[in-house]
Amino acid sequence: MNMKDKIKELAHIYSPAFVSARRYLHQHPELSFNEYDTCKYIQQQLKGIGIEHIQSVAETGLLATIHGSDNGKTILLRADMDALPIHEENTVDYASQNIGVMHACGHDVHMTSLLLTAKILFELRNEFSGTVKLLFQPGEEIMPGGATLVMKEAAYTSLGPIPHLGQHVMPNLPVGKVGFRPGLFMASMNEIYISVIGKGGHAAVPEECIDPILIASHIIVAAQQVVSRMASPKTPSVLSFGRIIGDGANNVIPDKVTIEGTFRTYDEEWRSEAIEKLTKMVKSIAEGMGAECIVDIPKGYPHLKNDVALTNSMKQGAILFLGEDNVVDLDLWMAAEDFAYYTQKNQACFYLLGVGNTQEGITSGLHTPTFNIDESALEIGGGLMAWLALEAMA
DSSP states (O other): OOHHHHHHHHHHHHHHHHHHHHHHHHHSSOOTTTHHHHHHHHHHHHHHHOOEEEEEETTEEEEEEEOOSEEEEEEEEEOOOOSSSOOOOOTTOOOOSEEEEEEEESSSHHHHHHHHHHHHHTGGGGGGGEEEEEEEEESSTTTTTTHHHHSSSSSHHTTOSSSSEEEEEEEEEETTTTOOOOOOEEOOOOOEEEEOOOOOEEOOGGSSOOOOOHHHHHHHHHHTIIIIISSSSSSSSEEEEEEEEEEEBTTTSSEEEEEEEEEEEEHHHHHHHHHHHHHHHHHHHHHTTTTEEEEEBOOOOOOOEEEEEHHHHHHHHHHHOGGHHHHEEEOOOOOTTTTTHHHHHHHHEEEEEEEEGGGGTBBOOSSSTTTTOOTTTHHHEEEEEEEEHHHHHH
16 A cells, blocks of 8 residues: 555544544644643544653744654644633534633644644654654734744754644635635735724714714725825735724713724735824824824734745645545635745645535634634545645655
């Protein structure tokens, strides 16, 4: 039996046990940089597989090692670990037991797939050359991003530049399919925090107030000019505001309004220019209407750029493993990922794993309270990553 068929067979045999692991992780989600119990569970699973070389990274993360039979190339496979502050609305028996916390972005799937990959590669360790590093990374969902902390660890820096592989679930892709995009793939991300400080008072006497709600509304509308009139149409950009707090009442004008949002693009020069323009515009509108304005736009994740040669190679590897009909070309995705930091320093490939199933009603998007997956994706995710790791080292 050739290596591809061995991996497929092992993935099929072992995946039912890892469905249970995924459900355990889904039931016990933990927020970014608080993945202490998750870390303990992953370590127990790795030791159960037989992996003994396990290092702690970024406090709640792990870096494990599988050595092949001979010296050869080293590759890093990454899964993120944190959940989101979302209250789950699914009625499945493995729904989150932690109120207000949910694996709504599929990080439970990423971890479980990598555990299955580890199981397969450990069993085949005498049949390949090279070293596989398994990174279970905390804190992907919030800045500064767990990747930045991992990359400062001696356990990581000692590796030098090596190929990195990562996968992300995608409900818009049917289960059984995976997607690749060489070159630019995911956007950079800046968080936006704006405070408009006016003068509150009775809503019946607005002339005695400086209304921060009215000023905030002008800011939100005018700020879209940064994308619609200042950005080149050839440069994808997104400016969205997702949170506004003006704690007044139907007859009370508040003293202060806060606005939170995000800016995303693919061009680092335009990114800096856009933030500068946005800051000047917001402040000038507020000051022109008599208010004080505080703008904080910390620099978040960079854009994610897949190595062209590695990604094309991984795509061909996926075609060999899954068949040409099950491998698709992806468009640009304006979401952001801290895996992007790894792509700035290493050959890297970040691809998407289909988990949707319209016939079963599994269609909810990422970051929603009803997100779920077709669990047959675990067999594909774990098996494919094992195969691609060997392909990359070969």
